[in-house]
Amino acid sequence: MKGILVLACRLFVGGIFIYASLDKLGHPQAFAVAISHYRIVPYPLLHFFAHLLPVVEIVTGSALVLGIGRRGAALLAAAMTVVFMAAITSALIRNLDISCGCFNTDGGHAVGIDLLWRDGILLLLCLPPLLARNPGFGLDRLFRK
């Protein structure tokens, strides 16, 4: 039963991260603009982050879905979610009227409290794959002796 819960969380969180990366991978320029709206990342690093972040998302998401390096992937997913929540909170505090750039680089969802709730739930779903001992059917098993 625990294995099924871990598997379900892995597939859900991994799927979300993979989906979130797709549009950004195709439109790095638009994603760089979306990042710039947060006014957090220094300009010289904007393109670097616009290139790197979607790849980290798809690698993390794929690792979670396939069950490779499950705990590391869950840790990375949780860390990214915390960073996203901090960025959203910072934008809310500064009253920035911007779109979040979470899934869609072309406009998309405006930054708001609801995004914090959504990311909070995502963060909770990272916990079972991170903490559980039962990996819940993953490719990790193939590499074990």
Place this chain on the structure above:
Amino acid sequence: MLSAPSSSPAPAGTWWPASLREAGLLLLVAVLVTGVSWILRSDGLPLTADSTGYELELAAPLIGTEQALELFAEGEYLFVDARSAVETGEATIPGAFLIRAETFDDDLLGYFDFMGPEDHFILFGDGNLLPVSDVAARLMERGYDNVFILKGGLTAWRTAGGEISHRTGDES
């Protein structure tokens, strides 16, 4: 491959280093993939961005120092010092009101008798337009429609030969 080569569960408290190692490996894979994809994509963005490609969406229009100097001489415009950390004795534009984003409401209330929405304002900072734009946005929210931002801030004002005074303690 990325997990510990054991079928038995790791004892509680010992999995953190392994998890961090796995996370580090995944991050390394992502960095390598990013590097390779960046090299292979002919239409790729340059790795470092130029700030001019990301024009800030300022809340108020910019005004050049030359025009600001003329308006200052005419005395029709009120100047607002929107820098966050302004200490006593620090250089500023003579007669400038001190309105900071952090203490916006208190600062504005303090000048209630001296300024109104019908007045014209030139806001200035010093290098960073964002806090100035934030102050401009909040003034405009309160009905102060005639708001401009000094391009280049106090440094540009000084360079253009603008008059400078030193802030006294009673203004902040």
